[in-house]
Amino acid sequence: MQRIAMLGGGFIGRFYADSLHGQRSRDKVVAIYARREETAKKFADDYGCSFLSTNMEEVIAHPDVNMVCIALPNNLHAAAVELCAKHKKNVVCTKPLGRTADEALRMMQLVEEAGIFGGYLEDLCYTPKFLKAMDSVRNGALGRILWAKSRETHPGPHSNWFWDKEQAGGGCMLDLGCHCVEIARNFIGKDVKPVEVMCWAATQVKPIEAEDHAIALVKYENGAIGQFEVSWTFRGGMDLRDEVMGTEGTIWINSFLRTGFEMFTTGKGADYVAEKAESNTGWLFPVGDEVNDLGYNHMFTDMFVSAEEGRPPAETFYDGYIVNAILDAAYKSASTKQWEPVQLPVWRGREGLTQETTLTEYDADHYLIKQEMTHDGRNKLILKEKATGKIIERDLA
Numbered sequence: 001m002q003r004i005a006m007l008g009g010g011f012i013g014r015f016y017a018d019s020l021h022g023q024r025s026r027d028k029v030v031a032i033y034a035r036r037e038e039t040a041k042k043f044a045d046d047y048g049c050s051f052l053s054t055n056m057e058e059v060i061a062h063p064d065v066n067m068v069c070i071a072l073p074n075n076l077h078a079a080a081v082e083l084c085a086k087h088k089k090n091v092v093c094t095k096p097l098g099r100t101a102d103e104a105l106r107m108m109q110l111v112e113e114a115g116i117f118g119g120y121l122e123d124l125c126y127t128p129k130f131l132k133a134m135d136s137v138r139n140g141a142l143g144r145i146l147w148a149k150s151r152e153t154h155p156g157p158h159s160n161w162f163w164d165k166e167q168a169g170g171g172c173m174l175d176l177g178c179h180c181v182e183i184a185r186n187f188i189g190k191d192v193k194p195v196e197v198m199c200w201a202a203t204q205v206k207p208i209e210a211e212d213h214a215i216a217l218v219k220y221e222n223g224a225i226g227q228f229e230v231s232w233t234f235r236g237g238m239d240l241r242d243e244v245m246g247t248e249g250t251i252w253i254n255s256f257l258r259t260g261f262e263m264f265t266t267g268k269g270a271d272y273v274a275e276k277a278e279s280n281t282g283w284l285f286p287v288g289d290e291v292n293d294l295g296y297n298h299m300f301t302d303m304f305v306s307a308e309e310g311r312p313p314a315e316t317f318y319d320g321y322i323v324n325a326i327l328d329a330a331y332k333s334a335s336t337k338q339w340e341p342v343q344l345p346v347w348r349g350r351e352g353l354t355q356e357t358t359l360t361e362y363d364a365d366h367y368l369i370k371q372e373m374t375h376d377g378r379n380k381l382i383l384k385e386k387a388t389g390k391i392i393e394r395d396l397a
């Protein structure tokens, strides 16, 4: 059983607690740290915590606590990890791990040197749809993964600190791009090195210093491409979509606005619909079990089973650091308008991969380009002659 200290009693701290105390869970949030007494008090009342404090160290060091869950603004993650290392408390940290790769790397090293458990709470890599998609990718149903695209756009975050570049570390690219980067990395293969990034980012709408839109391409050593699209000004709710393309198949996942649940209401009895839904009248797209569909349940199960079995979870501090490194390169590219290398002072995956051959043998003299049945009943082959390089057509009987 995990006896958890929640650091942060805000939006995600409460989502996490809903997941941790959901169904017949064995795990318990026993202590809460919040900046304000009233936030800590309300959280403790709502979730039955026996200890609350506005002193972070006191909560981490509390003898009842064996797992710390960081749900604080981005600029406080590193300091919280430092305290967990000091008090030798296992820790799981929300996304993004750091504001930069330097910060994330330091956090990873602190955890490893202290010999404590470190889990990266990347919930969107634990949604039921994502887990099923990953099974299909792993068993080869899509062949070699060529392209993985992830999109997260919504009308913007709910607290002031997100909009302040210093506290948040960036704009929508860091906030939402971190999910997208890790989703694509999983599909392409976490042991495949991300090599360079090309990015466009702009502040199109909000009066802020950071970007409120970004699109980027992440090139991997084996030739695969990751792509992300993020926005803090998208209207119409939270759009979470992934597309994966391989040599043998395709997956499209729509995680939020189209979950298979559509509803119309005139507004009578209007209530909460789903995270960042902009309306509760007219045609709506509710989510059946938000805490589960956003991955929190599967995520905490993996984290805590891994901690109890003494093995790393599927998403580690190392993964959080790689994500930060990719995003650092994206920020650099957005300003230089060039492909920028991903700087990875620590890399634990494969090295020296090259793009696999794209040639499919048809016979001794030809490569196959394509076979297609056309509407006039022909069964056509398009072939490339090995000797001449000429591309020819042939009808099969």
Ligand SMILES: NC(=O)c1ccc[n+]([C@@H]2O[C@H](COP(=O)([O-])OP(=O)(O)OC[C@H]3O[C@@H](n4cnc5c(N)ncnc54)[C@H](O)[C@@H]3O)[C@@H](O)[C@H]2O)c1
Residues within 6 Å of the ligand: 007, 008, 009, 010, 011, 012, 013, 033, 034, 035, 036, 039, 071, 072, 073, 074, 076, 094, 095, 096, 121, 122, 123, 159, 161, 175
């Ligand atoms: N899907 C996800 O995984 C997801 C979703 C939302 C937020 N997050 C992450 O969770 C973290 C917290 O985000 P949130 O949405 O819960 O924020 P929030 O503003 O709703 O809550 C932050 C909480 O941190 C505490 N806090 C301590 N010091 C603070 C300070 N100086 N300023 C503000 N709050 C302070 C407070 O208790 C506050 O309630 C961020 O790192 C964010 O990126 C993750």
